[in-house]
Amino acid sequence: MTASRVLVLNSGSSSVKYQLLDMRDRSRLAMGLVERIGEGSSRLTHTPLTGSGAEPREREERIADHAAALKAVAEELSADGLGLDSPELAAIGHRVVHGGLKFTEPTVVTDEVLKEIQRLVPVAPLHNPANITGIRTAQALRPDLPQVAVFDTAFHTTMPESAARYAIDVATADRHRVRRYGFHGTSHAFVSRAAAKLLGKAPEDVNVIVLHLGNGASASAVRGGRCVDTSMGLTPLEGLVMGTRAGDADPAVIFHLARVGDMGIDEIDDLLNKKSGLVGLCGDNDMREIRRRIDAGDEAASLAFDIYIHRLKKYIGAYYAVLGRVDAVVFTAGVGENAASVREAAVAGLEELGLAVDGALNSVRSDEPRLISPEYARVAVAVVPTDEELEIANQTYALVSDAEKA
Missing domain, CATH: 3.30.420.40 (ATPase, nucleotide binding domain)
Structure with a gap:
């Protein structure tokens, strides 16, 4: 055209x-x-x-x-x-x-x-x-x-029902569209394809775990270019610890706060979405400031960081099990691309899974996709800058170009 x-x-x-x-x-x-x-x-x-x-x-x-x-x-x-x-x-x-x-x-x-x-x-x-x-x-x-x-949800529609369904009454779930949809899909699509290219393979030939870590954060398990699981659910609240969102929590927390804390639904919604996560744990949702406070001996910041990393490790391990074989774990978005300490801590102790980070490679700052794992690592660890706007432009242009040809 x-x-x-x-x-x-x-x-x-x-x-x-x-x-x-x-x-x-x-x-x-x-x-x-x-x-x-x-x-x-x-x-x-x-x-x-x-x-x-x-x-x-x-x-x-x-x-x-x-x-x-x-x-x-x-x-x-x-x-x-x-x-x-x-x-x-x-x-x-x-x-x-x-x-x-x-x-x-x-x-x-x-x-x-x-x-x-x-x-x-x-x-x-x-x-x-x-x-x-x-x-x-x-x-x-x-x-x-x-x-x-x-x-945002489109990339995750390939999830099997076993991953997308909540274990609640089916008729109620269907009536009110209650299921796991996932978000950040344009980022997960872009990054998973870019990771395959970094490995010199076609997307359909690789299995990757993508960790989109920004103020909002989500993980995905991508098998052969198709999402088979993701951490966000009906809303962007589920999953990882985020800047202001709690991520995974026992649903009964809501009932407990309503009954014992005399809190209304809107108040609890505000708490879990805007006053939780890192900001709820230590008062800051900027990872740079949290690391500065940790270096200064701040115990609240240190605990918040540990909780954040613990949740990350759980999802890496869970998605490793879902995929069976993992070719790469990929970090992206603001924290994922820039916080070397988060990448190092998230992979630490997972050597038996074939994961490791090279300290020198991890410390390099770059706008380019890059491997940060040592050559001996069985599973690649990579940093791939996300580009959601380019992904949207690519999908838009492909659609209108195909329509014009037709």
């Missing part, structure tokens, strides 16, 4: 992240973030990535809603000669957090697709409404352009 650009939009409740890419060489032309939409003072930070001496630009003004935000983004892109009215723009790709079981691949947005995303709001009340708003706003700006939804 002649048009080669894709605009990727990630719309949050009060923010819009965006990137414009040229799919001929997968290069970034511009990127930016609109924050505090609808508040008294908003900020747009725009970074052009073409031309010499390009510098970030900031706008501080009130941006009332997502429509105004995207219009401001369009103005900044136009100032760089990259306007949304350009015939070079092939499509707009949207991150949509929850696609349920219906959406297993990127999908061109229609009225019926939007209705289904809306029907999924009860299982993604914080995310899907903002995603819908972003799509509708982009449609209004460019009604002639394909809008493509790329779903």
Whole structure:
């Protein structure tokens, strides 16, 4: 197709992240973030990535809603000669957090697709409404352009029922769509394929455990390019210890807090999602600050780190058992890519499983995919920077290109 650009939009409740890419060489032309939409003072930070001496630009003004935000983004892109009215723009790709079981691949947005995303709001009340708003706003700006939804949950729809089902009454679960969906799917898809490439193999020939460790964190077991298990469930709360989320906890904790602590459902929801995890354990959710406090002898920070690592080890071991054979354990996202101490601690003591980290390789900082395990290790340990925006752009462009050929 002649048009080669894709605009990727990630719309949050009060923010819009965006990137414009040229799919001929997968290069970034511009990127930016609109924050505090609808508040008294908003900020747009725009970074052009073409031309010499390009510098970030900031706008501080009130941006009332997502429509105004995207219009401001369009103005900044136009100032760089990259306007949304350009015939070079092939499509707009949207991150949509929850696609349920219906959406297993990127999908061109229609009225019926939007209705289904809306029907999924009860299982993604914080995310899907903002995603819908972003799509509708982009449609209004460019009604002639394909809008493509790329779903966080899609990569995990290959999980077998034995992994996806909770052991509760089937009729109740089906009536209310209660099952394990998983999230961070675009990251797990991108990283698992990149890990196979790093090993010099095809994705269908490798089994990998992917550890996406950011403020939100999730693990996945990927066999031959297909997800067979993941740590997040009905919502992004389940699984690993995260920045502010508790991860795995006995469900009876909720009943106990309601009965004994006299806490309401919304209060408990807020506790488990926003006041737990690392911030609940030690008051900080920044791993750099936690490590600084540990080095200074802070016992609360040290315990929080130990709990975080203990949960990581449990998932590595569990997914090793699920896969049977593991070719690589791969760290990605903000903590996974940058916290050498987390990578070292997560693998320490797992030598009998064929896992080890080389201290010198682990200490190297790089934006490139790399192995950090010694040559003798039976299982590779790798760091692969994630690129969810590129994954969304790739899926979007492939879909519209195939449609044009058809």
